[in-house]
Amino acid sequence: MRILLVDDEPLARAELRSLLAEAGEHEIIGEAGNAIEAMQQINALRPEVVFLDIQMPRLSGLELVAMLDVERMPLIVFVTAFDEHAVQAFEEHAFDYLLKPVEPERLAKTLRRLHKQLQPPDYQLLTACQQLKQLPCHRHDRIVLLPLAEVEAVTAKLSGVYLLDQAGQAHFTELTLKTLEARTPLLRCHRQHLIHPERIAEIILLDNGAGEITTRGGQQVPVSRRYLKSLKDMLGV
Amino acid sequence: MMFGQQLQLVLQLLQQTCIFLVIAWLLARTPLFRPLMQVTIRLPHKLTCYLVFSGFCILGTYLGLKVDDSIANIRAIGAVLGGLLGGPSVGLAVGFTGGLHRYSLGGPTDVACMISTVCEGLLGGLIHRALLARGRVDLLFQPMLAAGVALVAEMLQMLIILLLTRPYHVAFSVVDHVALPMLIANSIGAAMFMRLLLDRRALAEQYSTAFSAHALRIAARTEGVLRAGFNEANSMKVAQIIFEETGVGAVAITDREKLLAFIGTGADHHLPGTPITSQHTQEALRDNRVVYADGNEVAYTCSIHADCKLGSTLVIPLQDADDQVIGTIKLYEPKGRLFAKLNRTLGEGIAKLLSRQILTGRIEAQRALLAQAEIKLLHAQVNPHFLFNALNTLNAVIRLDPERARALVQHLSTFFRKNLKRPDEMATLADEIEHVNAYLQIELARFGERLQVDVQLDGIDTRQRLPAFSLQPLVENAIKHGTAQLLGIGRVRLFAEVDNGQLLVHVEDNAGLYEPARKSSDGMGMGLVDRRLKVSFGPEYGLRVSRIPDRFTRVTLAVPHQPALEGM
Numbered sequence: 111m112r113i114l115l116v117d118d119e120p121l122a123r124a125e126l127r128s129l130l131a132e133a134g135e136h137e138i139i140g141e142a143g144n145a146i147e148a149m150q151q152i153n154a155l156r157p158e159v160v161f162l163d164i165q166m167p168r169l170s171g172l173e174l175v176a177m178l179d180v181e182r183m184p185l186i187v188f189v190t191a192f193d194e195h196a197v198q199a200f201e202e203h204a205f206d207y208l209l210k211p212v213e214p215e216r217l218a219k220t221l222r223r224l225h226k227q228l229q230p231p232d233y234q235l236l237t238a239c240q241q242l243k244q245l246p247c248h249r250h251d252r253i254v255l256l257p258l259a260e261v262e263a264v265t266a267k268l269s270g271v272y273l274l275d276q277a278g279q280a281h282f283t284e285l286t287l288k289t290l291e292a293r294t295p296l297l298r299c300h301r302q303h304l305i306h307p308e309r310i311a312e313i314i315l316l317d318n319g320a321g322e323i324t325t326r327g328g329q330q331v332p333v334s335r336r337y338l339k340s341l342k343d344m345l346g347v
Numbered sequence: 348m349m350f351g352q353q354l355q356l357v358l359q360l361l362q363q364t365c366i367f368l369v370i371a372w373l374l375a376r377t378p379l380f381r382p383l384m385q386v387t388i389r390l391p392h393k394l395t396c397y398l399v400f401s402g403f404c405i406l407g408t409y410l411g412l413k414v415d416d417s418i419a420n421i422r423a424i425g426a427v428l429g430g431l432l433g434g435p436s437v438g439l440a441v442g443f444t445g446g447l448h449r450y451s452l453g454g455p456t457d458v459a460c461m462i463s464t465v466c467e468g469l470l471g472g473l474i475h476r477a478l479l480a481r482g483r484v485d486l487l488f489q490p491m492l493a494a495g496v497a498l499v500a501e502m503l504q505m506l507i508i509l510l511l512t513r514p515y516h517v518a519f520s521v522v523d524h525v526a527l528p529m530l531i532a533n534s535i536g537a538a539m540f541m542r543l544l545l546d547r548r549a550l551a552e553q554y555s556t557a558f559s560a561h562a563l564r565i566a567a568r569t570e571g572v573l574r575a576g577f578n579e580a581n582s583m584k585v586a587q588i589i590f591e592e593t594g595v596g597a598v599a600i601t602d603r604e605k606l607l608a609f610i611g612t613g614a615d616h617h618l619p620g621t622p623i624t625s626q627h628t629q630e631a632l633r634d635n636r637v638v639y640a641d642g643n644e645v646a647y648t649c650s651i652h653a654d655c656k657l658g659s660t661l662v663i664p665l666q667d668a669d670d671q672v673i674g675t676i677k678l679y680e681p682k683g684r685l686f687a688k689l690n691r692t693l694g695e696g697i698a699k700l701l702s703r704q705i706l707t708g709r710i711e712a713q714r715a716l717l718a719q720a721e722i723k724l725l726h727a728q729v730n731p732h733f734l735f736n737a738l739n740t741l742n743a744v745i746r747l748d749p750e751r752a753r754a755l756v757q758h759l760s761t762f763f764r765k766n767l768k769r770p771d772e773m774a775t776l777a778d779e780i781e782h783v784n785a786y787l788q789i790e791l792a793r794f795g796e797r798l799q800v801d802v803q804l805d806g807i808d809t810r811q812r813l814p815a816f817s818l819q820p821l822v823e824n825a826i827k828h829g830t831a832q833l834l835g836i837g838r839v840r841l842f843a844e845v846d847n848g849q850l851l852v853h854v855e856d857n858a859g860l861y862e863p864a865r866k867s868s869d870g871m872g873m874g875l876v877d878r879r880l881k882v883s884f885g886p887e888y889g890l891r892v893s894r895i896p897d898r899f900t901r902v903t904l905a906v907p908h909q910p911a912l913e914g915m
Contacts, residue, residue: 118831119736120795125743143797144834165732167832191735210739253834 111224114157115141116148116174117189118166122210126161126189129217136221145169146246146253149177149284157184159224161208164190168255169246172196176237176293177246179286183230187220203235242293247273247281256281262325264290264304276309276327299323299333299341307345353527356412356419360532363410364421368539370406374399375547383432384548386484397437397444400429403540404445404464408452412528416454416517419525423467423504423533424540427497430471431487438475442468456521459511463504470500488545490538497537501530562696565592573701574708577673579619582607589676589697593690596657597679600665600701603632603672612681616652624650628675631662635672637695638662641686658682661691663698668706676701730823733789740793755792761785768815773883776852777809779818783841786819790826794837798830803842811850813906814879820872821854821890821902829856829900849888850908853901861892861900873902880906 113136117123123141130136139155142148144166152160164171171188188200188207200207206220244255256273263274266287272280287304290296296304305323313333314322321333333341374380379399382392404425411420426445430438446464450457474496478486486492505522512518568588572581582600586608590598597611601623609617623629627647631638640647642659649655657679665674678694680686737759745752765782768774780802787800822841830837840855877890884907894900 118797119740119793120797121740121743121747121792122736124747125739128743128746146834167834191739192731210735211742212739 111136111221112139112155112158113137114139114148114151114155114160114184116143116145116160116166116171117141117163118143119163122163122189126212129212129214130221132214133218133221145171145174145177146255146284148174149246152178152184153182153284156182159185159187161187161189164188164193164196169244172236173240173242175233176240177242177285177289178233179289180234181288183233185224185227185230186233187224199236203231205231205233205236240293241295242285242290245273245283245285245290245294247283247285249279249281254281258294258306259308261296262306262309262327262329263323263331264296265331266302274325274327274329278327278329297341297344299331299337301334301336303331303333305331305341310345313341353524356414356524357528357531359412360419360421360528361535363412364424364532364536364539367403367406367410367421367424367536368543371403371540372543375543380544380547381551384544384551386432386479386487393433393437396429396433397440400425400433400437400441401444404429404441405448408445408449414524415521417456417521417525418449418452418454418460419528419532420449421529421532421536422449422460422464423497423500423529424536426464426468427471427500427533427537428493428540430468430473431475431493431496433472434475434479435469435472438468438470438472439465440468442466455517456508456512459508459518460504462511463507466503466507467500470503471496488541488548490541490545493541494534494538497533498530501526501533504529558693561592561693565589565693565697566700568592569697569700569704571704573704574711576708576712577602577607577705579607583610583619585701586610589678593678593693595678595687595690596681596684599677599679600674601628601677602674607674611679613649613652613655613657613679616649616655621651625660625662625677626650627660627662628677631664631675632672635664635666635670637664639686639691642682656681658684659686661686661694663694665698665705666702667709673702673705730827733823733827736793737789740789744792751792755789758785758788762789765819766816772815773812774815774817775809776807776811776813776818776850778815779813780804780809782816782819783822786822787839794831797833797836798826799836799838801838801840801842803840807843807845807850811906811909813904814876814883817876817880817904818852818854820876821904824873825854825856825900825902829858829860832860833858845908848908849905852904852906854904855899855901857899859894859896859898859900861894861902876904880904 113130115123115126115138117126120143127138130138139157140151142151146169148160148162151157162171162174175186186205188196188205189210189212190196190207191210197207206223208216208220242258244257245261246253247256249256256275260275261273262276264287265272265274265280271283271285271287273283274280290304291298295307297307299305305325309325309327311324311326314324316322319335319338321338323331323333325331379395382395383399402425404422407422407425408418408420411418411422422445426438426442429441433441442465445468446461449464450461475487478484505526508522509518512521565588569585572584575581586598586600587610590610595611597609597613597617599606599617600608605622606617606619608619627638627640639645639661640659647657647659649657659680661678662675664672665676667673676694676698678690741752741755741759744755761781762785765778765785784802791798791800822839825839826837830839838857841853843850843852845851873890880889888905888907891903891905892900893903
């Protein structure tokens with residue numbers, strides 16, 4: 111099993127690594143110290159199982175789950191020191207979780223279950239109505255959390271998904287268009303573009319039945335024929 | 348007319364005046380006279396004034412002596428006093444009523460008498476108005492003034508009789524006969540009547556002064572006693588005070604079940620701690636009402652001892668909030684002594700006072716308990732997240748570095764030992780720093796390179812005192828809501844300075860995420876620390892927060908700087 115460890119405390123990761131090593135043959139393919147690093151690694155390394163701490167800086171483990179693409183969802187084992195509400199939710203949906211300090215017997219039981227489990231359960235049950243308010247992305251050489259209100263549009267290119275901020279700057283993000291469409295008020299206007307409805311300045315209708323949006327920040331975003339109608343419906347025009 | 352006859356008439360009329368005054372004296376004991384004792388503009392009072400003095404005006408006519416065809420009378424007293432005390436309108440009305448009545452009796456002087464009575468009333472009223480305008484209300488009640496006005500009024504009457512009655516010789520004869528007796532009798536009568544009113548007023552004032560003095564003394568002496576708790580010891584103190592101040596035969600205080608205190612006659616067999624047996628007390632408790640057994644109409648016999656000397660009792664319920672009965676206060680008088688009305692009213696006042704005290708005491712006790720519970724809660728509230736993470740860290744360190752693990756266990760036990768310290772104690776800054784240090788060592792192990800700590804307390808006298816458990820919550824907040832939320836490296840700085848007589852201990856983090864509106868359990872922790880510092884040292888001390896978002900949050904703890912404490 112290819113495993114990713116996510117915890118903001120290095121010793122907690124070390125402890126889990128040791129326990130897993132004692133428990134048998136697993137490949138720990140990476141470690142992450144926060145949810146943003148974790149998302150990068152999940153996208154890059156495609157682990158089968160993620161041991162995910164809940165309390166982490168800025169973005170919690172649960173928020174991370176809400177940002178992951180459902181189609182590429184790994185199996186997740188939640189790890190927490192003390193979080194009554196989350197534990198209650200895990201029990202309700204029969205999701206795997208471990209309490210810190212982790213008991214080796216309990217870990218062994220979890221690993222046995224993971225071996226039998228093929229399909230990840232619907233973790234979105236935990237986060238069904240959770241809307242993303244800040245979007246992790248790369249700005250210059252740093253990872254930042256861009257507030258949703260500052261995003262005008264989202265563009266998918268060959269090199270990845272980019273958030274366009276109000277100044278017209280594009281920021282690479284690990285989030286997929288699908289996740290963004292589901293978890294934010296951003297609207298689909300093109301197979302490769304999302305638009306923030308509150309940032310639309312005008313929609314120019316073209317002869318071929320398509321359109322073009324000018325944002326308040328003065329950026330051009332194409333609208334395809336396929337999405338023009340639904341966009342107009344959504345905006346009530 | 349002969350002088351001897353004149354003198355006899357004077358004496359006779361004075362006798363009549365005496366009867367008149369006796370009637371006035373009797374009436375003065377009734378509430379009817381109360382409005383007459385002060386100058387008032389209220390209509391019901393004016394009306395009473397009119398009715399009373401019209402009555403006396405008519406009485407003055409009836410009590411008069413028949414002389415020739417006319418009547419030597421003391422009607423003027425009613426009219427003049429009515430005007431003096433009630434003002435022009437009342438004077439006029441009284442004079443008119445009395446005059447009309449006189450007119451109905453007929454005789455050669457009927458018209459003159461009627462008109463002169465109206466004039467007398469008016470005269471009294473005008474003097475009333477004149478004195479009021481000069482602000483000399485006090486003069487209105489002067490008996491000599493009343494006598495003077497009555498004298499002038501009677502002279503006026505004689506003049507009017509002489510002017511209006513025809514034939515003139517009849518008028519002259521009447522005046523000749525009655526002038527002297529009437530002048531004397533009316534003047535003296537008016538003065539005496541006023542004197543009577545004054546005495547009545549003085550008595551009433553004496554009564555209420557005595558009442559207020561008693562009530563105030565009891566209030567002052569019992570202040571705070573029952574607030575400390577409604578029990579036997581405190582009830583005994585209060586009963587003693589009431590016993591001394593009221594001078595009743597005995598005083599008892601009960602709760603709902605038993606006697607709490609008893610002082611006075613019968614204390615030998617009314618023993619505190621014994622259950623309530625008196626049916627009167629049980630009635631008062633059951634029906635929440637004052638029970639009065641005067642020993643005559645309502646029989647009173649002591650329920651404990653047949654030879655008890657007590658003969659009457661007044662039982663007043665003590666009430667909690669929502670008018671719940673929580674006990675009674677009982678006043679007793681021995682057989683053969685009357686229950687003073689004063690003490691009955693006073694007793695009810697005392698019961699209200701005591702009820703209020705008991706209630707206040709309960710509220711205060713509850714508040715103190717609540718505050719204590721709040722501190723206990725904070726103190727017991729070792730953040731479970733911290734605890735389990737610390738244990739998890741310890742697990743890892745045991746594996747990696749057993750020697751370091753032993754040190755961590757020491758820090759952890761220091762931390763918990765300090766946490767168990769009674770939070771109402773004062774601690775030294777050194778104690779607090781030890782607590783913080785133990786906490787920081789564990790957090791440093793947990794976060795590894797993600798956390799950097801800088802403690803800079805050189806030159807600070809750490810024997811400085813402050814409430815225990817003041818500093819650690821600030822450091823915990825700086826990490827939990829500050830550096831732990833950073834993706835990069837968190838820095839916590841602890842440093843202190845003395846400024847303007849205050850010792851300032853700063854706890855600074857580089858996250859700048861502090862939100863004043865945060866009302867979670869941690870917010871309560873900070874608020875509680877602040878309140879405790881203010882309670883201990885005064886409103887100018889406590890916590891201050893400064894922040895630049897995303898740069899830093901600095902919480903400053905300010906306490907009075909007290910260097911070189913003796914005996915430390």
